[in-house]
Amino acid sequence: MDQRLDIHNxxxxxxxxxxxxxxxxxxxxxxxxxxxxxxxxxxxxxxDAGAELFGDKEPVVSYSNILSGVxxxxxxxxxxREQIVGLQFAPDFLGRPxxxxxxVSAEAATDVSLCSFPKAAVDRMMQExxxxxxxxxxxxxxxxxxARAWMVTLGRKTAAEKVASFLLLIAHNIDPTADSDRGTTVxxxxxxxxxxxxxxxxxxxxxxxxxxxxxxxxxxxxENNRRITVDNMARLAARSGD
Amino acid sequence: MDQRLDIHNxxxxxxxxxxxxxxxxxxxxxxxxxxxxxxxxxxxxxxDAGAELFGDKEPVVSYSNILSGVxxxxxxxxxxREQIVGLQFAPDFLGRPxxxxxxVSAEAATDVSLCSFPKAAVDRMMQExxxxxxxxxxxxxxxxxxARAWMVTLGRKTAAEKVASFLLLIAHNIDPTADSDRGTTVxxxxxxxxxxxxxxxxxxxxxxxxxxxxxxxxxxxxENNRRITVDNMARLAARSGD
DNA sequence: CCCGGACCTTGATCTCGATCAAATCGGAAC
DNA sequence: GTTCCGATTTGATCGAGATCAAGGTCCGGG
Numbered sequence: 013m014d015q016r017l018d019i020h021n022x023x024x025x026x027x028x029x030x031x032x033x034x035x036x037x038x039x040x041x042x043x044x045x046x047x048x049x050x051x052x053x054x055x056x057x058x059x060d061a062g063a064e065l066f067g068d069k070e071p072v073v074s075y076s077n078i079l080s081g082v083x084x085x086x087x088x089x090x091x092x093r094e095q096i097v098g099l100q101f102a103p104d105f106l107g108r109p110x111x112x113x114x115x116v117s118a119e120a121a122t123d124v125s126l127c128s129f130p131k132a133a134v135d136r137m138m139q140e141x142x143x144x145x146x147x148x149x150x151x152x153x154x155x156x157x158x159a160r161a162w163m164v165t166l167g168r169k170t171a172a173e174k175v176a177s178f179l180l181l182i183a184h185n186i187d188p189t190a191d192s193d194r195g196t197t198v199x200x201x202x203x204x205x206x207x208x209x210x211x212x213x214x215x216x217x218x219x220x221x222x223x224x225x226x227x228x229x230x231x232x233x234x235e236n237n238r239r240i241t242v243d244n245m246a247r248l249a250a251r252s253g254d
Numbered sequence: 255m256d257q258r259l260d261i262h263n264x265x266x267x268x269x270x271x272x273x274x275x276x277x278x279x280x281x282x283x284x285x286x287x288x289x290x291x292x293x294x295x296x297x298x299x300x301x302d303a304g305a306e307l308f309g310d311k312e313p314v315v316s317y318s319n320i321l322s323g324v325x326x327x328x329x330x331x332x333x334x335r336e337q338i339v340g341l342q343f344a345p346d347f348l349g350r351p352x353x354x355x356x357x358v359s360a361e362a363a364t365d366v367s368l369c370s371f372p373k374a375a376v377d378r379m380m381q382e383x384x385x386x387x388x389x390x391x392x393x394x395x396x397x398x399x400x401a402r403a404w405m406v407t408l409g410r411k412t413a414a415e416k417v418a419s420f421l422l423l424i425a426h427n428i429d430p431t432a433d434s435d436r437g438t439t440v441x442x443x444x445x446x447x448x449x450x451x452x453x454x455x456x457x458x459x460x461x462x463x464x465x466x467x468x469x470x471x472x473x474x475x476x477e478n479n480r481r482i483t484v485d486n487m488a489r490l491a492a493r494s495g496d
Numbered sequence: 497c498c499c500g501g502a503c504c505t506t507g508a509t510c511t512c513g514a515t516c517a518a519a520t521c522g523g524a525a526c
Numbered sequence: 527g528t529t530c531c532g533a534t535t536t537g538a539t540c541g542a543g544a545t546c547a548a549g550g551t552c553c554g555g556g
Contacts, residue, residue: 221535253331447503458505460543478552
């Protein structure tokens with residue numbers, strides 16, 4: 013009832029009215045009143061590819077929604093070996109509730125636009141809006157599923173299967189309608205070869221060789237290193253090992 | 255107030271009064287009234303090492319708390335390659351909310367005792383008890399941290415570092431007081447060499463060779479294949495690559 | 497005590513992906 | 527256009543871990 017009224021008096025904050033992820037992101041769980049309270053303290057910003065959003069072991073004072081672009085989450089061993097442990101796409105929520113500091117660092121893989129909130133404001137709102145907590149739980153469970161699926165890729169797949177799995181992952185995230193039945197799919201890789209290697213647990217050289225191999229077998233076309241065309245998704249999927 | 259009264263009229267279900275994980279598990283978020291409602295439909299059971307708790311792609315109709323023992327979560331590729339994607343210890347909650355079927359299979363690595371609940375009963379209670387949802391969110395976030403930490407192990411560590419990392423993981427889970435400052439730590443491995451290989455993304459032979467190597471360097475002692483003694487945790491930690 | 501089967505270790509060899517080392521490409525600045 | 531520099535590709539070689547193949551150990555049951 014209250015909810016019903018709120019929907020009609022359309023005092024949704026200006027910032028949110030034009031928001032790309034208004035309904036898909038965690039904000040979708042808030043009523044207009046809560047949205048107004050949160051919007052007061054939130055701010056949009058753009059960051060360039062390569063910029064660090066927050067570092068490992070660094071106190072994190074804000075959460076963010078990703079509005080566009082791709083963010084990579086990385087962990088680094090003491091001797092410098094690096095592994096990307098997650099990729100986040102719009103409208104993912106960025107940040108680790110219940111902990112003052114993250115144990116991953118987050119870096120913009122592409123140009124990224126964000127909507128950031130003070131950590132404390134969201135933490136407070138989580139207590140009042142159970143729907144918010146539920147959205148976070150759902151996203152976290154999905155990320156856990158993704159992480160576990162990727163553990164199989166890291167632990168058991170060959171280099172060729174890893175690269176094919178990566179291309180499928182990106183194709184599905186960039187263009188959710190891409191599917192094995194459909195014909196040609198085109199997308200831009202959000203990652204450099206070095207990033208791909210860091211995500212796949214391989215070296216740059218191996219990634220490059222496997223990409224070349226997929227191209228020479230006619231599974232993919234490569235334009236300017238970044239633009240990928242997949243004529244037949246099923247053929248690519250057949251090489252992913254799943 | 256209501257809460258305060260409830261605590262004193264100690265009508266906590268008999269089943270729960272003796273529960274090993276009463277306060278540490280997700281049930282700790284429930285008040286006695288909710289606990290009674292849930293206990294009506296819950297049941298304790300023991301399963302032998304090796305038994306499958308639920309399979310991949312199989313509809314799951316119940317959740318469980320692990321009361322004792324270790325459960326392994328595995329994923330299998332179409333050609334049979336297998337990867338353990340998580341280990342669960344008491345008092346972990348087992349099950350995937352918001353999804354009818356799991357995409358991992360769960361198997362008892364050791365003898366395990368469980369307390370199981372019908373999925374529907376817990377799902378209903380999650381709506382009413384926000385504390386329950388918050389506990390689940392916290393556990394899920396912790397599991398996501400664990401999964402990401404393990405991705406580094408799978409993607410970037412050498413066989414020697416993987417085995418050392420595994421021993422540290424087990425030592426810390428079996429005996430939470432084990433720490434680098436302290437002297438001797440003794441524990442039983444909950445996994446066979448084959449399971450260790452499946453968790454580490456290695457073969458049985460490589461795991462065995464690395465264990466032998468750690469023994470011959472005096473980092474660990476091995477008794478009957480399963481009982482491990484670590485005289486100096488710091489020496490083991492130094493070999494984990496972190 | 498002896499047997500049988502599962503689990504584990506050890507050895508020899510092979511192979512995939514890492515490493516080392518040059519080219520070559522692509523795009524931004526001028 | 528030309529230059530330059532980081533990103534990528536390609537080639538040659540190496541080596542960690544897989545694979546193939548025996549043995550050895552542990553433990554429960556007759």
